[in-house]
Amino acid sequence: MKQTITILTFLLICVKGYSQSSTIGFLPKTKEIVLCTDNINTTTEYSRFGLYTIYNPNNRMTGSYLDYFPRTLGANMSIWKNGVNIGAGISVQFTDMDEYDIYPDVLLRLHPIKLLTGKPRSADISLMINISKVTQFGFGISIPFTLNRL
Numbered sequence: 001m002k003q004t005i006t007i008l009t010f011l012l013i014c015v016k017g018y019s020q021s022s023t024i025g026f027l028p029k030t031k032e033i034v035l036c037t038d039n040i041n042t043t044t045e046y047s048r049f050g051l052y053t054i055y056n057p058n059n060r061m062t063g064s065y066l067d068y069f070p071r072t073l074g075a076n077m078s079i080w081k082n083g084v085n086i087g088a089g090i091s092v093q094f095t096d097m098d099e100y101d102i103y104p105d106v107l108l109r110l111h112p113i114k115l116l117t118g119k120p121r122s123a124d125i126s127l128m129i130n131i132s133k134v135t136q137f138g139f140g141i142s143i144p145f146t147l148n149r150l
Contacts, residue, residue, distance in 0.1 A: 023126050025140025032056045034128065034140060038082055050076045052087050052107055072105045083115025091132050106131040111142050
């Protein structure tokens with residue numbers, strides 16, 4: 001548990017993405033954590049683009065520093081004032097120090113309150129579908145401020 005908290009703190013503090021809202025989610029089937037930054041351009045009231053990452057804190061396959069890297073890195077685009085986010089990225093699965101598999105990853109997120117009100121910076125729940133090697137459903141919370149701004 002200490003290791004998970006340390007890694008989450010590192011990701012939230014050290015990664016510099018200046019977004020107008022953030023989403024923290026969980027995928028129960030594989031017990032993975034989803035971290036998203038939405039509306040990455042802070043010079044405008046609303047920006048369509050952001051970044052996301054998926055991290056598996058239970059991944060201890062190689063026994064090396066590679067276990068601490070996120071499984072997925074991707075970019076997302078929002079439509080309907082951040083009510084729906086569509087993300088695409090690349091997942092890497094390390095099987096050994098020198099061996100790995102690369103496969104595509106798609107993350108679809110629905111923010112019902114933002115969709116109904118049209119306010120991209122309101123607090124909301126996040127309903128997720130992650131399509132990768134395994135299709136899985138998840139949930140999260142979208143907050144109207146940035147977690148990773150120093």
